[in-house]
Every structure is written in C-alpha cells, then in structure tokens.
C-alpha cells in the first residue's frame with residue numbers, strides 16, 4: 303500500500319502554508335487580489351495621521367483656505383478605500399470557502415480510501431471532526447497569516463517609517479523594543495499547539511460519546527442504561543471543560559505578556575514625544591501625528607502576539623489532519639504516479655478460477671486505527687501461538703458459474719475469507735485474484751467484479767429507488783423492479799405508501815431486518831457482477847422466503863455464468879452447492895458436496911448438519 307505525500311506528523315507553518323497555497327489551485331491570483339484589497343483598511347489607518355499632520359500644520363500656519371480641499375479629498379479617498387476593502391473581504395471569504403471545500407473533499411476522499419480495517423477501527427465522529435472542523439481551523443491559517451498578520455505587519459512598518467520621518471531617534475528606540483511583545487507567544491508556541499491538539503482530540507471524544515448515545519437509543523432504553531451513558535458523556539465533557547480552562551489560562555498569559563510589553567512601548571513613546579514637544583524639538587503637527595501613530599504601533603503589536611498564538615493553535619488541528627493525510631490508503635494504481643491501471647479480464651479463460659486466494663497470510667491488526675497505520679508492524683508467522691495469524695497458507699479457487707458455500711463454527715474465519723475475496727481486506731502475504739485482477743494492485747478495480755452482500759447491510763437515508771440505484775446509477779425503472787422481484791422485495795416495496803419513492807430513515811431503521819436484507823440483495827442483483835459473495839445475507843428471512851430468494855439468485859447466476867460464494871447459517875440453504883467448504887480456526891478442514899461431507903461420522907459439516915436437524919445435538923460446535 304502506498305504512503306501519502308510528505309507532511310510531517312507535527313506539521314510546521316513553513317510546511318502548511320505552501321500546502322494550503324497549492325490547494326488554492328487556480329484561485330491563487332484571486333486570493334492574492336482579495337488580500338491586496340483587504341489592505342485598503344491599512345490605507346485608511348495610515349491616511350488619518352497624515353491628514354491630521356497636514357490639517358494642524360495648516361491651522362498653525364493660518365492656511366484656512368486649503369483646509370476644505372484637504373477634507374474633501376480625504377473623504378473621497380476614504381469612501382473609495384472602504385468600498386475596495388469590502389470587495390476584498392467578499393473575495394477573501396469566497397476563496398476561503400472554496401479552499402475549505404477542496405480540503406474537505408480531499409480528506410473525505412482519503413477517508414473513503416482507507417483500508418476498511420483501519421477506517422472501521424476509527425470512530426466515525428472522530429473522522430468527521432477531522433474532515434469538517436479541524437480542516438476549517440487549518441484553512442483559516444492562510445487568512446491569519448496573509449491577511450491578518452500581513453496587514454498588521456505592514457501597518458507596523460508604515461507607522462515606523464512615518465515615525466522615522468518625524469523623529470528618527472524615537473522611532474528607532476520604539477522599533478528596538480517591539481520584538482518584546484511577540485516574545486510570550488513565541489516562547490509558548492509549542493505548548494499552545496499541544497493544548498490545541500488536546501482540545502480537538504477531546505472535542506472529538508465528546509462527539510463520539512454523543513453520537514453513540516444518539517445511535518443506540520433502543521439499547522440504552524432496553525437496558526435502562528441512560529445513566530451509564532450520561533456518566534460517560536459527563537466524564538468526557540468534564541475533561542473537555544478542564545482543557546478549555548487550561549487553554550484559556552495559557553492564552554491569557556500570552557495576551558497579558560503582549561499587552562504589557564506593547565503598552566510599555568506605546569506609553570514610553572508618548573511620554574518621550576510630549577517631553578520633546580515641551581522642549582520645542584518637534585512641531586505641533588508632528589506631535590499630533592505621533593499620538594495617532596503610537597496607537598498604530600500598539601495595536602499591531604498586540605494583535606501580532608494574539609495572531610501568532612492562533613497560528614500555533616491551528617498547528618494542533620493540522621497535526622490531526624496530518625494523521626489522516628499520512629494514513630495509508632488502500633492499494634490503488636491511482637496512488638502510483640506512473641501506475642498502469644490493472645484491467646479486469648472480461649473474457650476469463652474457462653479453466654482459470656474467477657476468484658482465488660493464493661497462499662494467504664492474514665491477521666487483524668491488534669490496534670488498527672488511522673493513527674497507527676504507519677507504525678503497524680508487518681505480521682509474521684509468529685512462534686507465539688496466541689499471536690498466530692488468523693489465516694495461514696490459505697488457498698482456495700472458485701470457478702466461473704460455480705456455487706460454493708463456506709460453513710463452520712463461529713469465529714472460524716468465514717467472513718474474513720469473504721471480505722478478502724471481495725477486496726475489502728488485504729492479505730499480509732499472498733494474493734487474492736478477482737477476475738484476474740489482484741486486490742493488492744488496485745482494490746477498487748478488483749472490487750468492480752464483485753457483488754458483496756453482508757449480513758447487516760447499510761441503507762442510506764433517502765428513497766428506496768436511490769438506495770437500489772447506488773449499485774448501478776444508470777439502471778432503468780424496469781431493471782429496478784426486476785431486481786426487486788428477484789430479491790422478493792417488490793411486493794413489500796409496493797405496499798409502502800410511496801412505493802419505490804418511500805423515504806428511508808438513517809440506517810433504513812424504518813424497515814425490518816429481513817426487508818433490509820432483501821433490498822441489499824436487490825442491489826446486488828442490479829449490480830449484476832461476475833462474482834457474488836453473500837455473507838449470511840438471508841439470515842433474517844423466513845425459511846420459505848429464503849428458499850425463493852436463493853432459487854432466484856441461483857437461476858440468475860447460472861444464466862449469467864456468475865460464480866456464487868455463500869456463507870450461510872442455515873445449512874439447508876447451501877445443500878445444493880457444487881462445493882461446500884468447512885472451516886475451523888482459519889483452515890479449510892473439509893471440502894466436497896453435501897452428500898460427500900455428510901458421510902463421515904465425525905466431520906465438521908456432518909456435525910453441524912446433524913445439530914441443525916436435531917439428530918445429535920453437539921453443544922461444543924455451533925453454526926454461525
């Protein structure tokens with residue numbers, strides 16, 4: 303699996319700024335123009351002391367006639383700059399929205415391409431916090447640096463230059479002392495970034511517990527566990543409040559340091575300039591200009607300290623984004639710059655298996671998550687039996703137009719084999735070939751040949767029609783109905799008030815488990831792919847409906863020459879399979895037809911069958 307581009311785990315500003323700048327794409331020019339126009343406010347701030355100096359010097363010299371001209375010119379310039387500034391703010395905000403959208407889509411796409419094992423080990427609320435909120439904080443960094451800090455630095459420079467023209471000794475003295483006001487935020491920058499990350503992590507933990515409570519209301523009520531959930535939530539929330547307080551104290555410390563040093567510089571300058579005026583060493587106009595300019599120096603110094611602190615805090619959110627950006631993606635040719643897309647062999651040689659697991663070694667990562675993906679150690683054939691991989695040297699071939707079933711006790715690895723075959727999990731060693739295409743080469747490409755139906759299929763909030771079309775957006779209404787009929791779903795869909803346009807709630811919770819499963823099967827029918835993998839896909843159906851659905855699936859698979867792999871709880875469902883595979887502890891222990899496997903007295907399949915039939919109960923072995 304390929305690693306994403308170079309961004310360090312704790313990104314620095316000099317890394318983040320070019321990264322965000324590049325993501326602006328063709329909007330770079332417009333963003334630069336926006337920042338330039340936002341500087342109009344700076345023009346207004348600088349014109350005021352100049353006009354004051356001019357005005358007072360004219361009054362001092364008794365030049366009353368020229369005063370009205372100066373005032374009119376000032377008003378025209380003021381209004382023009384204000385208008386241009388407004389336009390700049392609009393453009394800047396617009397570009398920031400575009401940048402945020404680009405970054406959000408990029409992160410969402412990355413999250414979609416995470417290996418399933420890692421993605422499902424991370425809480426969805428945490429991923430969504432990174433994608434939506436942390437990205438917002440990070441994209442605002444461009445505005446903080448270029449616009450806010452940029453304008454404050456320019457204001458400071460102009461004010462200093464102006465002061466130099468008025469009295470260079472005073473200006474130089476003030477400039478020497480200025481860095482003092484940034485000292486606090488600079489010295490505390492690492493702590494600010496660390497606290498910001500802790501706050502974002504904890505905000506995510508609070509959201510996770512909130513989401514768990516909202517998504518599992520039935521369980522919480524059924525077990526009167528609302529207090530248990532509330533306690534968990536309150537504990538997380540307390541931690542967050544404590545962090546907010548800690549952040550506030552550090553921010554306050556930075557602010558106090560900036561304010562004190564900036565005030566000392568400002569008042570020191572005022573007092574010194576007043577003394578110069580009393581000594582008649584500067585003119586009245588220069589004195590007035592100085593009084594205004596001192597605040598043009600004070601405010602930027604104060605703001606720069608605060609903004610520098612904010613930029614450090616954005617680094618905390620950036621560290622969380624970097625974790626996602628750096629996480630390994632599923633194998634894909636598109637991840638390789640010069641990758642040649644792996645093609646699905648449309649005309650597979652009849653002798654070649656359509657789906658094969660070759661010498662597979664597979665183990666679930668112990669602490670799979672996006673954080674740990676990079677450090678994950680490769681699985682070895684460990685000598686410690688407790689750490690032994692789930693699948694070792696697993697081999698299986700499935701031929702075109704065949705019906706294969708996998709049975710075995712719970713936890714024997716059936717679903718893992720199915721997910722490997724569907725290109726959803728990836729072996730640490732060996733190859734899974736789907737229609738001649740390796741899932742390790744390009745998972746998405748390999749998956750195009752598989753229609754996979756899990757036991758608990760997900761239905762999206764939306765209409766039934768949309769949920770079915772997800773498998774084939776271009777399918778006609780007739781094809782939709784045909785697939786629904788084959789999945790025994792048409793009748794119940796029609797009985798709903800809006801038929802195929804009925805709106806489903808989140809997770810499809812307004813339907814029964816069996817109805818959800820039939821919609822998932824209809825979806826797979828519509829996808830109509832060369833390989834079908836059904837992982838206990840009919841477990842919630844009554845025996846009669848299950849029989850009819852399986853008959854329809856078999857008929858369709860035969861017509862199209864598709865291979866069918868079925869994992870079933872009820873062995874009667876797979877009785878007619880060409881090959882039945884019995885698994886135990888990640889190994890194939892038996893393989894044959896129903897008749898062949900039933901014969902041995904002590905066989906796994908025979909035991910399961912007899913247990914199901916009620917001939918000879920064997921509590922030691924339970925069918926999944």
Ligand SMILES: Nc1ncnc2c1ncn2[C@@H]1O[C@H](COP(=O)(O)OP(=O)(O)OP(=O)(O)O)[C@@H](O)[C@H]1O
Nearest residue numbers: 419666667692711712713714715716717718719926
């Ligand atoms: N996402 C996962 N992370 C870690 N371990 C897992 C994960 N999924 C499954 N396992 C473990 O892998 C082993 C095999 O699980 P698998 O779901 O493949 O078994 P199964 O035969 O399909 O079981 P069942 O019939 O109960 O569905 C089990 O010990 C299970 O705990």
